[in-house]
Amino acid sequence: MTPSLTRRLLRSSAMTGTTARWLRPEPQRLARDLATLGPVLCLWSEPPQTASLASHRLLVAAPELQVLARPGFLCHACAVTADGPREWLTACDDAGVPRLQLHLLPDTDYLAWDGLVATAPELPSLGPPPSLRGSRARRLRFTLQPLGPCALLSVRNAGPAGALSWQTARSLAHGEGARLID
Numbered sequence: 001m002t003p004s005l006t007r008r009l010l011r012s013s014a015m016t017g018t019t020a021r022w023l024r025p026e027p028q029r030l031a032r033d034l035a036t037l038g039p040v041l042c043l044w045s046e047p048p049q050t051a052s053l054a055s056h057r058l059l060v061a062a063p064e065l066q067v068l069a070r071p072g073f074l075c076h077a078c079a080v081t082a083d084g085p086r087e088w089l090t091a092c093d094d095a096g097v098p099r100l101q102l103h104l105l106p107d108t109d110y111l112a113w114d115g116l117v118a119t120a121p122e123l124p125s126l127g128p129p130p131s132l133r134g135s136r137a138r139r140l141r142f143t144l145q146p147l148g149p150c151a152l153l154s155v156r157n158a159g160p161a162g163a164l165s166w167q168t169a170r171s172l173a174h175g176e177g178a179r180l181i182d
Helices: 003-013 027-034 063-069 110-119 163-175
Strands: 016-023 040-044 058-060 073-081 084-092 098-104 136-147 150-157 179-181
Touching (some): 027 058, 027 150, 040 163, 058 063, 063 098, 063 150
Parallel strands (some): 058 150, 136 179
Antiparallel strands (some): 016 073, 040 098, 040 136, 084 098
16 A cells, blocks of 8 residues: 555544534524634535525525525534544534535634534434535635625635645545535
8 A cells, every 4th residue: 555545544534532512503693603713614515406595584695505594403523533633513404414514724713613613502412423425615714794684694715825724625625525626
């Protein structure tokens, strides 16, 4: 086995002590908290064919964000990998299907991340973290804009980043089998 293949296998399989907490966030609070995170890596699966773009006075700019406006639940997971500690949130729809995953990056606001996780009501355990095979990944930041009595959740480019943030994003996307888009 080549050293490169050995490193990739270690990266993808060497997760120890994975923990999962199941959360049911309030949509408007979740949207406000997402807008404070700064850069995160987002992985998407395909959105449901019948995705609505509005929920409870929270609008989303794209169908793949709908699960954040109407989350069935979130799974907050932590693991130690060969590359160091990792934390991510998986957003599942009402049917329990994982639709979107957010990964903490070196330039994410860690205090905002902890606040998002701490304020969402916890559910009884629903098992291990769900697996999401995202088709694409993007380093981005969330924005929330008021629109009369509603708010619009959208994303934009995360902006400049250091080498470690890009390296982490590439490694996470590759490990999940997703194509990293700029």
